[in-house]
Amino acid sequence: MTTVRLNKYISDSGITSRRKAEEFILQGRVSVNDKVVIDLSQKIDTENDIVHLDGEKLRQKHHVYFLLNKPKGVVTTTNDEKNRKTVVDLIKTKEKIFPVGRLDYDTTGVLILTNDGEFSNLLTHPKNRIPREYEVKLDKPLGDEDKERICSGVKIKGKKGKFIKAVSGGKKDKKYITVTAIEGRNHFVKNMFGALGYTVIALNRKSYAGIICDIPVGMHRVLTREEISGVVENYGN
16 A cells, blocks of 8 residues: 555646645645545545545546747646637647746746646745746846846845846847846746846746756757756755
């Protein structure tokens, strides 16, 4: 008999992350053997217990991992109420996948999609301080003092944020800068520069957790075992 926490079982089914699974449990949307469970410490027998979410039976799935070089004009979600093209539409797979984190509608670059909720949680949980490298084009040259400020700390929406590294394009190209962040607040890069009076004209995520985009915009590939194990070894608990 193999027992696991209920939230882990749900995330392993490929529905969502482990943290989101906890929300579903507390909302009374999960049942085990036809009995609603709201206890986050609940463990289940993976071989014999039957788990339902919103009345739908969950099954453990074969995990898949994709790297997408996200193009502009595509939303980072599994479905869109405005019927816009989503990142999921760009990848043909029999498995039900979801994006790990998000990129804005007009942002390009590294985006990972999977059905492994635990892997997604590893990459998105703030405590793991996952590095994200961005290539930024600004509306005007970045001043030297402002370059220092974005690395020492800028307050955005009442909370201090900073980049751990910032490299400009040189004396003639100060509108271009590459920055590295270890947090993933919504619109973080745009808000950091916006707090200092700059507008981000173009934004590309160059790498995420050390995984780089080595494919053309709009294309995707399967993550290698080495890339997956590297993330787990470097950032797993």
